[in-house]
Amino acid sequence: MKPVPVPTQSVLSVVSEVFPLIKTGGLADVAGALPAALAPEGIRMVTLVPGYPAVMAALELRETLYSFPDLFGGRADLIGAHAAGLDLLVIDAPHLYARGGNPYVGYDGRDWPDNAVRFAALSAVGAFVGGGHLPAFVPDVVHAHDWQAGLTAAYLYYGGGRRPPTVMTVHNLAFQGQFPAEMFGALGLPPHAMSVEGVEYYGMIGFLKAGLRLSDRITTVSPTYAAEIRTPEGGMGLDGLLRTRARVVSGIVNGIDDVLWSPERDPMIKRNFDASTIDLRLDNKIALQARLGLEADPNALLFAVVSRLTWQKGLDMLLGCVGAVTSLGAQLVVLGAGDRDLEAGFRDAARAHPGRIATVIGYDEGLAHQIQAGADALLVPSRFEPCGLTQLSATRYGALPIVARVGGLADTVIDANEMARAQGLGTGFQFSPVSRDMLEAAMLRAADLWQDKAAWRQLQMNALATDVSWRGPARRYADLYRALVTAPGGF
Incomplete structure (x- = not known):
């Protein structure tokens, strides 16, 4: 067994959610998996996370390391803790985080009205730790994730003290954290920070914009997405800034936990x-x-979806392909929740085609594993996709992904075109441009290949042999951290 090197560097990860303590999406999966994946690389990662009720309840060992008399409107403690294999710093600030709903919205589905200060507090504490004010842990690098941690680099930049190298990772550029300029005074930043070179963004405060402008390095969760966000089509208003900082922008594809997602020993x-x-x-x-009431037909090509039901994910296009599914004699399983019209549309499709289409609204972890292990093909027709994780799980389980050729989907699925298959390659199917007609064409292409059992089996074997773990990505993150510590100054 390869010996685990003694940690040579420490990294503070500043993030608004972390699996398995609190999760709304793939951000939590990444934040939860990176620390263990980095340990063999000699990197110790400590995760700073808000003290939501679920987080506080999960803490196994805890120690108050610092107390803030007034953290954006109330007293708060910074707790050093351990839970679920993670080294944690937790902000115990009941006035900011002790509430129901999820980290970002209440039970009514609306954003918390004080989200600006809630996540400014996360960033400010990240800068406090990064600035060397917590003797128990002084990180070599500070790694902030998404808009909720976007002000971390701003607090460090304008703080005037120790400023370790900073990394800003964009998990989804669509969510930027924009707030009215009138809130600037509550953030505790100097007046000159409210400028185009700082946190100002089209007359508003831009949390993500600040992180992109003031961090030493910018990463996204796939190389293709790193290129897409520097274009007017994919940049969502930030492409100009990202082009000016192109030399410090890179993409590192996500991995998945290949112990949790393991067909060899999955208990689910x-x-x-x-x-x-x-x-x-x-x-x-x-x-x-049998579980979902589909016809017991081992020869029917079983398509599946495990996804948020949203326009971004392209699931409205899939609704338009229901006729193709049934005409092929295929089956479709949909697991997810999101847009109410899409939820209703897939429920209607299941009622109209009993035994051929099954819809489960919500999320069920066990069912997600069972779908990956039992479906023949997984559909991911996203209009844009920074990385995507579900296609990686499908690859691990031999459910061939059918994906739009965008972002991380393009980087993680090898299209089984004729030339690729002639060379023994291919792990799924890509389609472009992203439209209903091209999605249907890809499904028809998969259905044709399904008839050739030997060819389909070869693609499954290719998929099962693909390394979708965190090992490769962790090495690239470790290389990035080492480069920053050795030769900072990317800003």
């Missing part, structure tokens, strides 16, 4: 399997069909 699926026992995979398909 009917039958475990690997490449040498892939025939056993059929038992999972039969079990999935």
Whole structure:
């Protein structure tokens, strides 16, 4: 066994959610997986996270390391803690975080009206720790994630004290954290920070914009997405800034936890399997069909979706392909929640085609695993996708991804075109441009190949042999941190 090197560098990860303590999306998965993946690289990562009720309840060992008499309107403690294998710094600030709903919205689905100060507090504490004010932990690098941590670099930049190298990772540029300029006074930044070179963004305060402008390095969660966000089409108003900082922008594809997502030992699926026992995979398909009331038909091509049901994810296009699914004699499973019209549309499709289409609104972790292990093809027709994780899980389980050629989907799925298959390559199907017609064409292409069992099996074997773990990405993050410490000054 390869010895684990003694940590040579420490990194503070500033993030608004972290799996398994609190999760609304893929950001939490990344934040939860990176620390363990970096340990073999000699990097110790400590995660700073708000003290939501779920986080506070999960803490195993805790120690108050610092107390803030007034953190944006109330007393707060900074707690050093350990939970779920993570080294944590937790902001215990009940006036900011002790509330129901999820980290960003209340039970009514509306954003918390004080989100600006709630996440300014997260950033300010990140800068406090990064600035060396917490003797128990002085990081070599500060790594901020998404708009909620976007002001971390601003507080460090304008703070006038120790300023370690900073990394800003964009998990989804669509969410930018923009707030009215009138709130600037509450942030505790100097007046000159409210400028185009600081946090000002089209007359408003831009949390993500500040992080992109003032961090030493900018990463996204795939190389293709890193290129897309520097274009007017994909930049969502920030492409000009990103082009000016192009030399410090890079993309590192996400991985998945290949222990949690492991067909060889997954306790949530009917039958475990690997490449040498892939025939056993059929038992999972039969079990999935039975659970969801689909016809018991092992020869029917079973398409699946595990996703938020939103326009971004392209699920409105899939609704337009229901006729193609049924005309092919195929089946469709949909697991997800989101836009109410899409939820209703997929429910209607299931009622109209009993035994062929099944819809489960919501999220069920066990069912998600069973779908990956039992479906034949996973559909990810996103209009834009920074990285995506569900197609990585599908690859791990031999459910061939059918994806739009955008962002991380383009980087993680090898299209099974004729030339690729002639060379023994291919792990799924890509389509472009992103339209209903091209999605349907990709599904038809998959259906044609489904008839060639040997060819389909080869693609499954290719997929199962693909490394979708965090090992490669962790090495690239570690290289980035080392480069910053050795030769900072990317700003």
